[in-house]
Amino acid sequence: xxxxxxxxxxxxxxxxxxxxxxxxxxxxxxxxxxxxxxxxxxxxxxxxxxxxxxxxxxxxxxxxxxxxxxxxxxxxxxxxxxxxxxxxxxxxxxxxxxxxxxxxxxxxxxxxxxxxxxxxxxxxxxxxxxxxxxxxxxxxxxxxxxxxxxxxxxxxxxxxxxxxxxxxxxxxxxxxxxxxxx
Amino acid sequence: xxxxxxxxxxxxxxxxxxxxxxxxxxxxxxxxxxxxxxxxxxxxxxxxxxxxxxxxxxxxxxxxxxxxxxxxxxxxxxxxxxxxxxxxxxxxxxxxxxxxxxxxxxxxxxxxxxxxxxxxxxxxxxxxxxxxxxxxxxxxxxxxxxxxxxxxxxxxxxxxxxxxxxxxxxxxxxxxxxxxxxxxxxxxxxxxxxxxxxxxxxxxxxxxxxxxxxxxxxxxxxxxxxxxxxxxxxxxxxxxxxxxxxxxxxxxxxxxxxxxxxxxxxxxxxxxxxxxxxxx
Amino acid sequence: xxxxxxxxxxxxxxxxxxxxxxxxxxxxxxxxxxxxxxxxxxxxxxxxxxxxxxxxxxxxxxxxxxxxxxxxxxxxxxxxxxxxxxxxxxxxxxxxxxxxxxxxxxxxxxxxxxxxxxxxxxxxxxxxxxxxxxxxxxxxxxxxxxxxxxxxxxxxxxxxxxxxxxxxxxxxxxxxxxxxxxxxxxxxxxxxxxxxxxxxxxxxxxxxxxxxxxxxxxxxxxxxxxxxxxxxxxxxxxxxxxxxxxxxxxxxxxxxxx
Numbered sequence: 255x256x257x258x259x260x261x262x263x264x265x266x267x268x269x270x271x272x273x274x275x276x277x278x279x280x281x282x283x284x285x286x287x288x289x290x291x292x293x294x295x296x297x298x299x300x301x302x303x304x305x306x307x308x309x310x311x312x313x314x315x316x317x318x319x320x321x322x323x324x325x326x327x328x329x330x331x332x333x334x335x336x337x338x339x340x341x342x343x344x345x346x347x348x349x350x351x352x353x354x355x356x357x358x359x360x361x362x363x364x365x366x367x368x369x370x371x372x373x374x375x376x377x378x379x380x381x382x383x384x385x386x387x388x389x390x391x392x393x394x395x396x397x398x399x400x401x402x403x404x405x406x407x408x409x410x411x412x413x414x415x416x417x418x419x420x421x422x423x424x425x426x427x428x429x430x431x432x433x434x435x436x
Numbered sequence: 437x438x439x440x441x442x443x444x445x446x447x448x449x450x451x452x453x454x455x456x457x458x459x460x461x462x463x464x465x466x467x468x469x470x471x472x473x474x475x476x477x478x479x480x481x482x483x484x485x486x487x488x489x490x491x492x493x494x495x496x497x498x499x500x501x502x503x504x505x506x507x508x509x510x511x512x513x514x515x516x517x518x519x520x521x522x523x524x525x526x527x528x529x530x531x532x533x534x535x536x537x538x539x540x541x542x543x544x545x546x547x548x549x550x551x552x553x554x555x556x557x558x559x560x561x562x563x564x565x566x567x568x569x570x571x572x573x574x575x576x577x578x579x580x581x582x583x584x585x586x587x588x589x590x591x592x593x594x595x596x597x598x599x600x601x602x603x604x605x606x607x608x609x610x611x612x613x614x615x616x617x618x619x620x621x622x623x624x625x626x627x628x629x630x631x632x633x634x635x636x637x638x639x640x641x642x643x644x645x646x647x648x649x650x651x652x653x654x655x656x657x658x659x660x661x662x663x664x665x666x667x668x669x670x671x672x673x674x675x676x677x678x679x680x681x682x683x684x685x686x687x688x689x690x691x692x693x694x695x696x697x698x699x700x701x702x703x704x705x706x707x708x709x710x711x712x713x714x715x716x
Numbered sequence: 717x718x719x720x721x722x723x724x725x726x727x728x729x730x731x732x733x734x735x736x737x738x739x740x741x742x743x744x745x746x747x748x749x750x751x752x753x754x755x756x757x758x759x760x761x762x763x764x765x766x767x768x769x770x771x772x773x774x775x776x777x778x779x780x781x782x783x784x785x786x787x788x789x790x791x792x793x794x795x796x797x798x799x800x801x802x803x804x805x806x807x808x809x810x811x812x813x814x815x816x817x818x819x820x821x822x823x824x825x826x827x828x829x830x831x832x833x834x835x836x837x838x839x840x841x842x843x844x845x846x847x848x849x850x851x852x853x854x855x856x857x858x859x860x861x862x863x864x865x866x867x868x869x870x871x872x873x874x875x876x877x878x879x880x881x882x883x884x885x886x887x888x889x890x891x892x893x894x895x896x897x898x899x900x901x902x903x904x905x906x907x908x909x910x911x912x913x914x915x916x917x918x919x920x921x922x923x924x925x926x927x928x929x930x931x932x933x934x935x936x937x938x939x940x941x942x943x944x945x946x947x948x949x950x951x952x953x954x955x956x957x958x959x960x961x962x963x964x965x966x967x968x969x970x971x972x973x974x
Contacts, residue, residue, distance in 0.1 A: 260763045267767040271871030274878035283909040529850040540845035554849050
């Protein structure tokens with residue numbers, strides 16, 4: 255077998271490997287969060303996360319905008335805190351009155367986070383992005399004080415309005431309790 | 437032992453290419469050599485003979501530095517092989533070559549590439565020059581016509597000649613032959629005997645042949661060393677050996693079935709053994 | 717007492733073997749050989765070890781993918797969850813079957829061949845002959861084979877997984893009628909590049925190291941007779957298969973349990 259033929263066949267072998275890798279990376283795996291892969295982080299406290307897992311999708315109206323990065327227990331309050339990675343394109347777009355709930359896809363499906371977005375006002379968005387002047391920030395603080403205007407959610411913020419997962423046992427318990435009450 | 441020590445002394449040590457000095461070597465529990473000394477004179481054909489199983493091949497591996505003696509020293513051109521650094525040993529090996537019993541041709545290369553192999557590895561010659569050298573070496577062993585064959589297509593004798601061409605490719609100072617005549621038909625044996633003799637004369641190198649084929653080797657050897665019982669039992673020219681007084685040497689050279697080396701493995705008495713068997 | 721003595725002797729000889737094999741590997745890998753001489757040797761071994769294993773890997777991959785799809789479908793369809801066939805097949809292949817089955821096939825196809833080849837080189841004194849020609853057989857014979865094995869196996873595992881997923885698609889989508897869109901999209905939603913694909917590749921590299929190392933050592937250390945070589949070849953397949961399964965458990969525990 256001459257050297258040239260061997261070289262060509264080995265080249266073919268390596269090229270097949272590269273193609274296989276490309277197929278697996280592009281066609282089989284999600285290539286991370288769509289787009290550039292930049293993200294920002296939000297946290298949310300829940301009463302109960304049910305069977306939510308790390309890497310579960312975060313959806314707005316069914317469209318995936320991020321993934322659950324990690325789940326931990328709040329060190330003082332002993333409630334689960336969900337750490338969410340969300341596409342950087344949506345930073346400062348949601349108001350802090352946005353609510354997030356743990357939902358289930360289908361009857362046996364996986365659990366995911368659904369965000370019901372409240373769109374942040376233009377001024378809140380600007381202040382969140384750091385485009386505001388010093389004078390405005392004072393006004394914002396006043397607004398905050400009186401609850402006139404909400405802030406936009408930025409990297410590291412906590413979402414206050416959360417709805418926990420539905421746990422079957424609790425539902426049945428409640429149902430029985432209500433029955434008993436009637 | 438004292439007789440052996442006397443016999444070991446060589447006349448002119450300055451003319452020796454390899455000197456074995458007081459070498460003791462053992463493998464596991466078994467002592468193979470005990471305080472053995474002899475030397476291989478430069479430019480001559482030296483034969484190391486002895487019954488099978490006394491570690492003649494081991495001797496060649498010791499000289500090649502593949503094994504290290506337990507004690508004693510081995511000098512190659514005045515330099516101590518066991519005490520060499522790895523690099524120095526590899527340099528020394530470029531001046532010696534070894535013809536293995538099986539030929540040890542690389543099975544994945546043609547005869548031509550086998551002979552070219554040491555040249556390609558150790559020299560910076562151009563391919564054109566290498567081709568010339570290889571053809572010369574193959575011509576010397578009479579295998580130029582077989583240069584494109586693979587080793588699997590060669591007969592045993594041809595394989596050994598091809599390996600010989602490879603062994604002389606780098607023009608070494610010393611060639612060690614490990615049982616070159618074993619398992620050869622009379623024709624290829626004759627060819628090998630003639631080749632070893634003519635190579636030694638033409639190239640002016642030293643040859644060390646390990647063998648137990650007495651008649652073939654005595655016809656060409658200028659110096660003979662006979663090894664048995666962990667040491668040298670006799671050394672000298674072929675004629676001196678034939679006239680040697682030691683019964684062990686005579687038994688070996690004449691191929692007698694019984695003598696100092698007994699025909700029977702040591703065992704309990706034959707009668708006893710039969711009786712015990714019968715009693716059961 | 718005799719038993720204890722035997723046990724101690726065995727343990728010591730195991731340690732000695734581990735030491736010898738480590739010394740062999742280090743001797744082969746410590747200084748990288750001259751690339752001008754080394755590259756053709758490496759390419760030749762990539763051909764022998766990698767390219768020549770391609771057929772068995774692709775055929776096995778295709779069939780394992782098809783079987784996985786068939787089995788997965790019959791179970792999933794009972795729950796009306798046949799759309800999850802994609803992730804089921806992809807995850808089991810990328811995380812486990814791809815690296816493990818490739819390593820087992822590789823041990824049988826390339827590992828045994830390596831052991832037999834090196835054992836034969838030892839028996840026919842080719843290794844000694846190299847040494848006597850002042851060429852280090854570790855560098856000349858062992859090193860290119862090691863690197864070729866180490867590079868080939870992850871490539872083979874990737875090809876195995878890719879072909880198997882195509883096989884699963886063939887059975888699941890084209891024959892059994894799972895929707896092609898949901899086959900791919902649910903797969904994409906569930907399979908992570910870092911966690912599944914990269915971890916699979918890391919596994920593959922570990923297996924490549926283990927199998928190639930065992931195969932080369934068994935050949936290099938074998939008793940140079942025909943029985944010795946056949947015993948060493950068998951040992952290569954048995955030991956490397958067991959080692960692959962053991963390491964797979966360890967790696968899975970580290971990678972996927974968190």
